[in-house]
Amino acid sequence: MRTKGMQRSIEDFSRALEQGYAAVYRRNFVSVTYEYMGGYIEEITGYAPEELTPEMWDSLVLHVEQKGELSGLSKEECFRMNRSGQVDRWQADMQIRTRSGQTRWVSDMSTVLRDESGDCFGTLGVLQDITERKDAEKKMADLAETLCLRNREIEADLALAREVQHALVSGQLKQFPLDVMNEKVRANFSHRYIPASTLAGDFFEILPLSEHEVGIFFCDVIGHGVRAALLTTFLRGLIEELVPQGDDPGALLGKINRSLKEVFGQSDSLLFATACYLVLDVSTGMIQFSNAGHPAPLCLQPANQVVAKLESPDQTPEPALGIVEGYAYTTQKYCLTAGEALLLYTDGVFEAYDANNEIYGEERLMAFIKQHLDLASELLMDELLHDVRCFSTSEDFEDDVCLLAVVPTAVA
Missing domain, CATH: 3.60.40.10 (PPM-type phosphatase domain)
Structure with a gap:
């Protein structure tokens, strides 16, 4: 299903994307293998491309935040629909555990690969380290929650002050x-x-x-x-x-x-x-x-x-x-x-x-x-x-x- 020209194209594409801290992969659902995994995956996970298998990758995933048309569905349902070819695109933010035990966030964006009969046999995708972005988002969310709580406290204080003002006038x-x-x-x-x-x-x-x-x-x-x-x-x-x-x-x-x-x-x-x-x-x-x-x-x-x-x-x-x-x-x-x-x-x-x-x-x-x-x-x-x-x-x-x-x- 894959030619040498296609292999070279994927490798060239992968080297270009690695400049942006990303790894290209080609996953085959039939053989349950990665036909290609970009070298930057070692920076992300601690595992070399030749070590990483689909089963190992799935075991590293701790949490999935599904994006796009699969948003809101369970992880199992999303995987099933992706591997059966019911959807053409996959987009998710995944929290993984690396070889050293650290947790990182990875963006996974892929498209379905189909054979001449139109049957899905795999995906071509990009894994990108988004840990800094997710950490920043969490800090912003925590700050927003803190501000929200503080605003509620201020509103309660102002409401009490208003009641006092009215009481002083009414009294x-x-x-x-x-x-x-x-x-x-x-x-x-x-x-x-x-x-x-x-x-x-x-x-x-x-x-x-x-x-x-x-x-x-x-x-x-x-x-x-x-x-x-x-x-x-x-x-x-x-x-x-x-x-x-x-x-x-x-x-x-x-x-x-x-x-x-x-x-x-x-x-x-x-x-x-x-x-x-x-x-x-x-x-x-x-x-x-x-x-x-x-x-x-x-x-x-x-x-x-x-x-x-x-x-x-x-x-x-x-x-x-x-x-x-x-x-x-x-x-x-x-x-x-x-x-x-x-x-x-x-x-x-x-x-x-x-x-x-x-x-x-x-x-x-x-x-x-x-x-x-x-x-x-x-x-x-x-x-x-x-x-x-x-x-x-x-x-x-x-x-x-x-x-x-x-x-x-x-x-x-």
């Missing part, structure tokens, strides 16, 4: 004073909180200062995600520490600003937060407030059909926290009258865009609120969010969203 006061069994409720609080990602940079704290005074700290840390959440954690701890000194809004913001600069001033990244701090005296309706670059709180006046911003007389904005070292924030005052309420919000509410890239904006926000002053605070917030979603034709917000309604109930 804020709903009414003041706390002891409603012995004293009439003087103020109600309601909120809407929508993080843009797993973790948010928006938050607020409602801080009882005395029997008749309550502090409201409303904040938006730059960005969202892990970095923003870490800064909110720092600010929350700082606010709790400064609560006893919380009756002067301007002074409180100044101390927070100073602490931010001391801790993060040397950071390569710019870290800052906009914030508004108010102190409400529920017995008189008097509000003291200071603003560090945050959207001005809105005073809702249903009786006059007015929505007014709480800001300084000259409407000059003051810098965000963490920007200007040593800045002295001013404190402003406003006295609520019967029926008036406050609405605080972050810029994520109005920084939504429609299909024409037009922003929803503060003016549209104030106009919507003015048209719906007859609604209760919780319904008003829901309707506002619905209007923004309709405007942007999206259920999602690009930035964190936080709304807080403050409704005094006993202002004369």
